[in-house]
Amino acid sequence: MPDFQNPAAFLLLLFIPALYLLRKTGFFSRLAFLLTISDWNGKSFEWKRTPRNFASMFSRVCTSLAFAIAVFALAEPVIYRQERIYTSRGTDVMFVIDVSPSMAAKDIGSVTRLEVAKKAVMELVNSNPGASFGVVAMGEDASIVIPPTVDKNIFMERLRSIQLGYLGNGTAIGTGLSTAVFHMVSSAAPKKCIVLITDGENNAGSIHPETAAELAFKNNITVYTLGVGSDGSVPIEYEDPVTGKSYAGFLDSTFDITALRSIAQIGGGRFFEIQSVGDFSLALSVIIKNQGVVQTYHSKTVNYEFYDKLILIAGILFAFGWFIRSVCLQEFM
Numbered sequence: 001m002p003d004f005q006n007p008a009a010f011l012l013l014l015f016i017p018a019l020y021l022l023r024k025t026g027f028f029s030r031l032a033f034l035l036t037i038s039d040w041n042g043k044s045f046e047w048k049r050t051p052r053n054f055a056s057m058f059s060r061v062c063t064s065l066a067f068a069i070a071v072f073a074l075a076e077p078v079i080y081r082q083e084r085i086y087t088s089r090g091t092d093v094m095f096v097i098d099v100s101p102s103m104a105a106k107d108i109g110s111v112t113r114l115e116v117a118k119k120a121v122m123e124l125v126n127s128n129p130g131a132s133f134g135v136v137a138m139g140e141d142a143s144i145v146i147p148p149t150v151d152k153n154i155f156m157e158r159l160r161s162i163q164l165g166y167l168g169n170g171t172a173i174g175t176g177l178s179t180a181v182f183h184m185v186s187s188a189a190p191k192k193c194i195v196l197i198t199d200g201e202n203n204a205g206s207i208h209p210e211t212a213a214e215l216a217f218k219n220n221i222t223v224y225t226l227g228v229g230s231d232g233s234v235p236i237e238y239e240d241p242v243t244g245k246s247y248a249g250f251l252d253s254t255f256d257i258t259a260l261r262s263i264a265q266i267g268g269g270r271f272f273e274i275q276s277v278g279d280f281s282l283a284l285s286v287i288i289k290n291q292g293v294v295q296t297y298h299s300k301t302v303n304y305e306f307y308d309k310l311i312l313i314a315g316i317l318f319a320f321g322w323f324i325r326s327v328c329l330q331e332f333m
Contacts, residue, residue, distance in 0.1 A: 002077040002078060002079050003077070003078055003080065004075040004076060004077055004078070005075075005076035006075050006076045007075055008075075009071055009074035009075040009076075010071060010075055012071045012074070013068060013071050015067070016064055016067065016068070055328065056324075056325065058321075058324065059320075059321040059322075059324035061321075062317045062318070062320050062321030062324070063317070063318060063321035063322070063325075065317055066313075066314040066315070066316075066317035066318035066321065067314070067318075069310050069313055069314040069317065070310070070311065070314040070318075072310055073307040073308075073310035073311045073314065074307075076305070077305070077307060077310070078303050078305050079303070079304045079306075080301055080302070080304075081301070081302050081304065082299050082302075084129065084130070084299060084300075088296045089132075089188060089189050089190060090130040090131040090150075090189065090293055091130075091131045091132070091189060091190070091191045091192070091193065091288075091291045091292065091293055092131070092134070092148040092184055092189040092191070092192040092193070093131055093132070093133050093134070093148070093192075093193055093194075093195060093287075093288070093291065094134045094135070094136060094148060094180040094184055094192075094193070094194050094195070095121055095133070095134070095135045095136070095195050096135075096136045096142075096173075096176040096177060096179075096180050096194055096195065096196045096198075097114070097117060097121075097135060097136070097137055097138065097162065097197045097198075098114075098138050098139075098171055098176075098197060098198035098199060098200060098228075099114065099137045099138065099139050099162055099163065099164055099165065099167055100138075100139050100164075100165065100167075100168075100169060100170065100171050100199075100200055101164060101165045101169055101236075101238045101240075101247075102199055102200055102229075102236070102251060102253070103117075103164055103199055103228075104164050104165075104236050104237060104238040105199070105229060105234045105235065105236045106234065106236065106237070107229055107230050107234040107235070107253065107275075108228070108229065108274070108275065108276060108277060108280075109276075112164070112237075113199055113228050114162070114164055116228075116277060116280060117197050117228065117280070118159055118160070118162070119277075120280040120281055121135075121159060121284070122156060123281065123284075124284045124285070124288060125152060125155060125156070126152065129150070129152070130150075131150075131288070132149055132150050133148060133149065133155050134146050134147045134149065134155075134180075134183065134184075135155075135158065135159055135162070136176055136179045136180045136183070137166075137167055138167065138171065138172060138173065138175070138176030138179075138198070139165070139166070139167025139168045139169070139170060139171070139172065140167055140168030140169065140170035140171075140172055140204045140205075141167055141168065141172055141175060141205070142167070142172055142175040142176040142178075142179040142205075143167060143179070144179060145158050145159070145161070145162060146158040146159075147183050148183070148184065148187065148189075163241050164238060164239075165240055165241050165242070166241045166242075168204070170203050170204030170205075171198060171201065171202060171203055171204060172202065172204040172205030172207075173196065173198060173202040173205070173209040173212075173263070174205050174206075174207035174208050174210075174211060174212045175204070175205035175206070175207050176196070176205075176212075177196065177207075177209060177212035177213060177215075177223065177263075178207050178212045180194045180216075180221075181194070181215050181216045181219060181221060184219075184221055185219045185221075190293045191222075191291045191292075191293050192219075192220060192221045192222070193221060193222040193224060193269065193287065194216055194221055194222070194223045194224070194267070195224045195226065195284070195287060196223065196224065196225045196226065196260075196263065197226045197228060198225075198226070198227065198255070199227065199228045199229040199253070200255050201255050201256045201259060202259065209259065209263050210262060210263060210266055213264075213266040213267040214266050214267075216267050217266060217267050217268050221267070222267060222268045222269045222290075222291065223263060223264055223266070223267025223268065223269045224264060224267075224269040224271075224272070224283075224287050225260040225261070225263050225267075225269070225270075225271045226272045226274050226280075226283055227255055227257055227260050227271065227272070227273050227274060228280075229253050229255070229274070229275070230253060230275050231253055231254050232253060233250045233251070233252060233253070234250065234251050234253045235249075235250055236248070236249060236250065236251040257271070257273065269287075270286075270287075272286075
């Protein structure tokens, strides 16, 4: 429930019933003469005013509602929320996400594997405000999308920007892991981990995945691997970001679970097989629980004021009501 810093403004709402009473008593009535037009022994002229009356009534509702919302804004509504301000460092989590075209397969729900991965990552980030999160995109090569940060808005914006196929058709798992290690090795976080999300085998890059996993483990970085998708023929729709060509059909989906298990084992982590949205959420919750640390924080009261949005809505409603009465119906307000 919002609180109001200027509740006396609600007294202005009394103008609405006062105006209604004045109209009913004829205070605003204009001088008019009754005139009946008809032929001898004919039917009297009738003016069907139903659509016009409805439009006139609707414009009055808009105007009255605009006035009420404006009064609500003048009362200065504010919502108070308690936010945690962390005073100690949390876990650093770096996601290495496969963006090869095979991640366009639609065998987990009705969207692509990449979109399912993005959604699961976003849910994890929203529920863990104390940790730092980063992303490395992986294809034929690897590229840092965003280093570990506690800024959720920037992280979400950069995560959404990832596109299928923009790093080529291959899967350089070793390069992706090494890139993540490079951007985490100097971090002072008490715990650090890499979460590899892929549906393929290592077929590009000059760094072997097990070598990269060993490098991560030596630098106190735990490696978790998530094998996404099911085996067999799966539907796929993909638009090449370079050529703009669209492809649709079926993908013969397969990847080496043994290799992903080995990478996780060398990196001191665990392998998860992902074949549903629930598997994704469960895997990420287990990872963040294993990598959780105790953090110190203090609470801060934050004020959210939204009177400016109410003023905008009131202005739009008033303008709409005025347009109907003055332009469409050509009546005085």
